[in-house]
Amino acid sequence: MKRFFSYLLVLLAMVQLTNAQNVQKDPQAERVLDAMSKKYQAMNAFKVAFTQTVESPSAKAKESISGDITVSGNKFRLAVAGQEIINNGATIWTFMKKENEVTISDNDPDEQELTPNQIYNLYKKGYRYMYAGEEKEGGEAVHVIDLTPNDRDNQVFKIRLHISKKDNSLKSWKMFRKNGNRYTYKVNKFTPNPPVTATTFAFDKTKYKGVKVVDLR
Known part of the structure; x- marks a missing residue:
């Protein structure tokens, strides 16, 4: 699991930016972030279809993959790159489609660099942030906010x-x-309050004929 999140959603690091060193919590940025956080917290659940693009200037490589994630509180179901990750807050199932294998482990937030449902509240602990201006994305005006993690040992600097x-x-x-790599996540479709049940965030092995179960609990 830790290796997976390092690849897909690693969001912890330290930045060495002169402006960020002087701005701990930019009030303008905080207003925008609070409004965003409030929007998502008001929903019982949401689903996001996204595209992840990885750019490696040193290898002169660029690769994109698509996926989707359903989030409800601290629970999520993520499908991407032939994998399905299901977390019900206590247990994590990692299903590898090609191998027809599922690994079961206890959910330990301290062992994960980030869980997908944290992106909307990431700024609230262990980060500085600043307002970096406005841009256009898909013809729509957007606020640009830079987050600066406080942990100097992490490898993402912004x-x-x-x-x-x-x-x-x-x-x-x-x-x-x-190391020069860039990870971009673009929201392609957003669905507020999709129908979710207890089975949404659980792995039912009876639906996967011959699946190999590796229980690490």
């Missing part, structure tokens, strides 16, 4: 959020790693 000026929704975010 997280840039694009937040809609119109409705406070998160349109995309980009992570800048010290």
Whole structure:
């Protein structure tokens, strides 16, 4: 699991930016972030279809993959790159479609660099943030917010959020790693309050004929 999140959603790091060193919590940025957080917290659940693009200047490579995630509180169901990750807050199932194998482990937030449902509240603990201006994304005006993690040992040095000026929704975010790699996540479709049940956030092995179960609990 930790390796997976490092690849897909690593969002913890430290930045060395002169302006950020002087601005701990920019009030303008905080107003935008609070409005975004409030929007998502007001929903019982939401579903996001996204595209992840990984750019590696050193290898002169660029790769994009698509996925979707359903979130409800601290629970989520994520499907991407032939994997399905299900977390009900206590247990995590990682299903590898090609291998027809599921690994079961206890949910330990301390062992995960980030869980997908944290992106909307990420700024609230362990981060500085500043307002970096306005841009256009898909013809829509967006606020640009830069997050600066406080942990100097982490390898991402900046997280840039694009937040809609119109409705406070998160349109995309980009992570800048010290090794030069860039990870961009673009929201393609957002569905508020999709129907979810207890089975949404659980793995039913009876639906996967011959699945190999690796229980690490």
